[in-house]
Amino acid sequence: MLTIAEAAAALGCHYQGEDKQITGAQIDSRKIKPNQLFVAVKGQKTDGHDYLEAASQAGASVALVSTLQAFPMPQLVVDDVIDAFGRLAALWRQKCDCTVIGITGSNGKTTVKEMLATVLGLYAETVATEGNLNNHFGVPLTLFRLQPSTQYAVVEMGISQLGDMRQLVEWVQPTVALITNIGPAHIAGLGSEASIAKEKGLIFSCLTEQGVAIVNADMPYCDQWQAQLTQQTVVSFGVEKPADYGASKIQQEISTGQQFEVAYQEGVMTVSLSLLGEHNRANALASVAVCDVLAIPQPYVIDGLALMTSPPHRLQPLAGPHNATLLDDSYNANVASYQQALKVLTALPGRHWLVLGDFGELGERAGEIHRQLGQQAKKQGVEKLLTIGQLSAGASQAFGPNGYHYSDISALLAYLQQHLVKDVICLIKASRLMQLDKLVAQLAVSEESSC
Missing domain, CATH: 3.40.1390.10 (MurE/MurF, N-terminal domain)
Structure with a gap:
């Protein structure tokens, strides 16, 4: 090519x-x-x-x-090797006559990318970002995988500082552009949530007049984004506010996931999703919106979303000691994903425990934000908070009674192995740097062992 x-x-x-x-x-x-x-x-x-x-x-x-x-x-x-790599990737992308879906957001972009890759992959030849290779190295690598036979490309776009999105979107040149949500992620490099919304909003800057923008109606930045979309089609999804794509008749069980109805081009369809939580419902609605815009037949959407399983360490239900349930969310953490995880935890029947490690990239307010994490857990009815790491000590202090801080991971492991019981659901959440996935691995019980 x-x-x-x-x-x-x-x-x-x-x-x-x-x-x-x-x-x-x-x-x-x-x-x-x-x-x-x-x-x-x-x-x-x-x-x-x-x-x-x-x-x-x-x-x-x-x-x-x-x-x-x-x-x-x-x-x-x-x-500049990286800039040149991106420019060549943009040239490569221009040579491919395929529909390119660009995805960004503070949370959910990898999940939405996987949902769309699964659905579109059932329907036609599709290329998607591998893993979370969504930066100045990963985006050009994805674009260079496009071939003349490729019909759809799903490209995840992550940013950590101002200026990143402008460069990435010029390389990707999306046909459809989607922002999953906005939250205080990468605050150290981006400054504020408002600044994040403005930077991520640049994903719409390279859309042609025939392009389509997909926005989250629950975000307070919709008017700001729509102001720059005077010619393009704008489609919304949401779980709280009225939107073009919303869910009804919602049912959720920890063992089976959730089921809901959503309006589609061919009439109302029922979506079955093994992923828990309101945020994953929003992720699915975003995917449905994209697929409807692309006129993907309903059966492919239903089958593709039904194939989705919890990625490792992303709100993954696991059997724990003494028939307790673990909610492994140790893959990574920011404030928005923490709030989403708390919603999932406290909506489930049982006693709610939380193991919390340090969150990274929070800048000068890191101490204050960790204390707020503890306060939020208490307010939402978490029974017991167990923290590990330097910053998270403030969370257990702010939580008050039944807030315990551990400086040694072995002591935390020993406590959990001894005290977790059948009716406890324990959420484990931290930034990847804390490596709490290793704690989960030692706590998780195989299905054979739990029988």
């Missing part, structure tokens, strides 16, 4: 050697396939420039470098 000469012309640089086809791109020399572009990224621990020989031996047709290397393979020399 792209030649070395075309890439050099797009970047305004020269190269030496034979002009060849570029069939894709990779930043890891161990994953290179024949005729792919090797992107020599200089990281904190390794420098891709040291792996040109390995990439060449694996079949790379050309390398993207910041300094010319003394190795006999075609090289595109640029000032």
